[in-house]
Amino acid sequence: MTNVTSGVGSGAPPIREVSLADVSASLADGWADFRAHPGFGLFFGGIYMVGGWLILAFLNRVGAPWMIIPLAIGFPLLGPFVAVGLYEVSRRRRAGEPVTRKGVLAQVFYQRERQLGWMAFVVMFIFWVWVYQVRLLFALFLGFKSFSSWDAFVQIVLSTPEGWGFLIVGTIVGAFLACVLFSTTVIALPMLAEREVDFVTAMITSVAAVVKNPVPMLAFGFIVGLATLVALLPAFVGLLVILPVLGHATWHLYRRVSAPV
Template structure:
């Protein structure tokens, strides 16, 4: 029987009972996956750029909403939270990588059929979990701002940055906020780094997928922590210049994550 999810989008009633085998990886495996992800992007740049551009447009829309709503001081927390949604932006990229493994030329029809099939399946539950953490993080960020600076609105984003950089309360806010943001990001990373490609590749439920992802992180904690740091650093640098770097960063990281998934989960 194929490990592939049903193409009609139905839940996998006969899901695999035995959890997937998880292999340990080294830091060199992490770097090798990143190198291979870059080569994969060079070999199939067009589809990757499209998915990356869509993700970047989502970031721009989020930034526009924050400024229009007078919540520009939430831009940095929003960028951190937006990184949590990266694994779902890469679903189409995982399908491209899967098709290329089989020697099949990726087409928009094949990619979109997979995305449609996954839309009503276990992946939707994973998206719900991630969105819940994202919303909890944004509410926590707003609460921190209220605790440290009161409920007054800041007239400009520059005023808010100046307050952080020039006051003791600002520095304390920056440290605590980044620590909480890093914790939230690592929780989402641990739940999704393997689970999202696994749900695309095999007939498993989302709970099994999340547990497999957690086992992968627990089996190779230091290398996976390195990978989490690399992913966040690349996304942050790519997002800072008006999200202009994301059309390249997203496909490279997506293809690299698929390569890493293949190293961790036994066939």
């Protein structure tokens, strides 16, 4: 029998224990949702892809192409309103409701009047800390190095003690921030899209779900991070498919972790 913990706040759902099999099933359901309604997935994924192109163009213009890595990694984390559209597609398909453009987009715009907007500020703040720590570590380890191109930056980072220090410390700090962001949002975002609950309660419930299910939840986080990195490699084109599938999968994992409305 599945172990269930009572909700951590008003409106919060009880938290269930899940397994790696639930993670696998959620990913399979996410892929099925994308295949059933690819137009929505390509539309929302395309927003991220074009955003990545614009970021790259801006960094090349200001002479800081090396910043594309931290910005590209963090950029997909800045779209809670876009993710709502994917959640709504999955919700409607699971409930047997019509999946229409009007209905899905209406739900996206409706979130502006709800708690998800506050959650977006939290995500933005953590993203800002992420970018700031990259620039701080760059100044500490490579402040006296100079390079005028991406190739020069890679050569310095991979061939100097300072560069290796930058990579090692940056990876550790980045992994910690990624864990914090994942833990506070993985359940909170779909919960706020579905339930009338305040964003603080949603964040606490999300962290509680990760604490209760550390192995499957962190495994899902690892898959999300790795898949996103792979999607970035072909000029962000992989985001067209990877992000929608992960968005749908997040919804299904949330439904497996939480008790029904």
